[in-house]
Amino acid sequence: MCENAKILCPYCLTREIDPAQAICSACYSKEDKWERGSWDDLRKRKNADEIQMFTIAKKVDEAFQIPENEAYACIEKHEMIQAEALEREMEAFHRRRILCMVEIFSKIDCGVLFSGYVELDTYFKNVWDYAHQRIAAEQLREVQEYLRSQIPWKSLSSQRMDLGAELLNFWCGEDELDWGYSQYFEIAAGNLKPFLAMTLFTEILCKHFPDVMSAPVKRLSSKL
Ligand SMILES: [Zn+2]
Numbered sequence: 130m131c132e133n134a135k136i137l138c139p140y141c142l143t144r145e146i147d148p149a150q151a152i153c154s155a156c157y158s159k160e161d162k163w164e165r166g167s168w169d170d171l172r173k174r175k176n177a178d179e180i181q182m183f184t185i186a187k188k189v190d191e192a193f194q195i196p197e198n199e200a201y202a203c204i205e206k207h208e209m210i211q212a213e214a215l216e217r218e219m220e221a222f223h224r225r226r227i228l229c230m231v232e233i234f235s236k237i238d239c240g241v242l243f244s245g246y247v248e249l250d251t252y253f254k255n256v257w258d259y260a261h262q263r264i265a266a267e268q269l270r271e272v273q274e275y276l277r278s279q280i281p282w283k284s285l286s287s288q289r290m291d292l293g294a295e296l297l298n299f300w301c302g303e304d305e306l307d308w309g310y311s312q313y314f315e316i317a318a319g320n321l322k323p324f325l326a327m328t329l330f331t332e333i334l335c336k337h338f339p340d341v342m343s344a345p346v347k348r349l350s351s352k353l
Pocket residue numbers: 138139140141142143144152153154155156157
C-alpha cells in the first residue's frame with residue numbers, strides 16, 4: 130500500500146485521513162471516553178489493513194445499534210408497537226449480517242478445526258436458508274450440535290477455538306450471542322483475522338452494506 134494514500138474518514142465521509150488514523154480527529158472528539166480508549170487501542174496496532182477492518186466492522190455495528198437503542202427506549206416508555214417494529218428492523222439487519230458472514234466463511238478453510246473430513250456445505254446452505262426464513266432455527270441447531278461434537282476442542286489453539294465458536298454461533302440470536310449481538314462484526318473481525326486477508330473481510334463487508342458505507346455514522350447520543 131502506498132504510504133501517503135489518504136482515505137475519507139469512514140465515519141463522517143468528509144475529511145481526509147491517513148488509514149492508520151481509523152477516524153478523523155473531529156469524529157474522534159465526538160466519542161465518549163470509553164470509545165476513545167477503544168480507538169486508541171486500535172491505532173496502536175499500526176497495521177492499516179487491520180485498522181480499516183475494525184473501523185468498518187465498528188461502523189456496521191453502530192448502524193445496528195441505532196434501532197437497538199431506539200427499541201430499548203421505546204420499551205422503557207411502553208411504546209410496544211414501535212418497539213416491535215424496531216425489533217423487526219433489527220432482525221432483518223441481523224439476517225443481512227448472517228448472509229455476509231456466509232460469504233466471508235466461504236473464503237476460510239474451516240477444515241483446520243476438524244481432525245477428519247467434515248462436510249460443511251450443508252451447514253452453510255442451511256444457514257443461508259435460515260437467513261432467508263426458509264427453515265427454522267431448530268433444524269439448524271441439529272447440524273450445529275453435530276459440528277460441535279466433531280471439533281476436538283481440547284487440542285485446538287485459542288485462535289482456532291475462536292474460529293470454531295464463530296463458525297457455530299454467527300447465525301444465532303441475541304440470547305446466545307449476548308453482547309456479541311451488538312458488537313457482531315467487531316468480534317467476528319477479531320475471531321477471523323488470523324484466517325483470511327483483512328482487506329478481503331473489509332471488501333465483503335462493504336459489498337453487503339453499501340447503504341451503511343455510503344452514509345455518515347449516526348451518533349447514538351443525538352438520537353436519544
Ligand atoms: Zn470523520
